[in-house]
Amino acid sequence: MGLFDLEKHFAFYGAYHSNPTNIVIHMIFVWPILFTALVLLYFTPPLFKFSSIELGDQSVLILNYGFFLTIIYALYYVGLDKKAGFLAAFLCLICWVGSSFLAHRLGYTLAWKNLALPYVLLKEKLHVWGKCCERAIPNFVYQKGYSCKSLFCLYWGLLVVLVSQLICWTGQFIGHGVFEVIKRAPALLDNLAQAFLMAPFFVLLEGLQSAFGYEPYPGFHARVKAKVDAEIKEWKDKKQNKLS
Incomplete structure (x- = not known):
């Protein structure tokens, strides 16, 4: 299967996502997984010596692993299909910028108003913890100006991000297990590259297909449907042979 063979890749995907409800579930949860992953990657070190884009007096956009991942995704999508690919690349860029701003604010404001009491109760421990772990925290974190209070909020913010990841992945597994007529493992277990x-x-x-009837080229969806039907039939035959 060629890396840029959109028809074969989409047919493989379609064979695992034939139920409309499961398709909608994936539409809801897949992009938030990418967004929250970029939030986590925001806290990775810069790739170059001068890897920040100044906005005002703060470095919000960092050319780090999150940016590198965004570029890979964007270029690959354009390579798959220029029209839809450019839209997907633009959405990837929006996700990177949005996640950068969110991650930048995590250490300052997220959950602070709701967590004021726990912070007061843990204030002494936080100061002790802050001094003890100062050497272990990367320098670029301190360059952003994170205090113990900020790191406390950062912790809760990242916890929210991780919970979001858990909810999104769980929702997709439920979509496969509950709504798909053909009970087979998600594509994640057969093709990691496709899943991520x-x-x-x-x-x-x-x-785009459901809303506007978009096709990368004429006859694309008819060919994909034929391949999906063949893939499902092959899977059923293999399962039947194992049972017999």
Whole structure:
């Protein structure tokens, strides 16, 4: 299966996502997974010596692993299909910028108003912890001006991000286990590259097809449907042979 063979990749994806409810579930959850992953990657070190984009007096946009991942996704989607690919690349860029701003604010404001009491109760421990772990925290974190109070909020913010990841992945597994007529393992277990790299583009393509009847080229969806039907039939035959 060629890396840029959109028809084969989309047919493989379609064979695992044939139920409309499961398709909608993936449309809802796939892009938030990418967004929250970029929030986590925001706290990775810069790739170059001068890797920040100044906005006012603060460095919000950092050319780090999150940016590198965004570029890979964007270029790959454009390589799959220029029209939908450019839209997907733009959405990836929006996710990177939005996640950068959110991550930048995590250490300052997120959950602070709701967590004022726990902070007061843990204030002494936080100061002790802050001094003890100062050497272990990367320098670029301190360069951002994080105090113990900020790190406390950062902790809760990242916890929210991780919970979001858990909810999104759980929702997709439920979509496969509950709504798909053909009970087979999610594509994640058979094709990691598709699950992490191609899924955002495929759910966008599903949305464009449903809303506007978009096709990368004439006859695309007819060919994909034929391949999906053949893939499902092959899977059923293999399962039947194992049972017999």
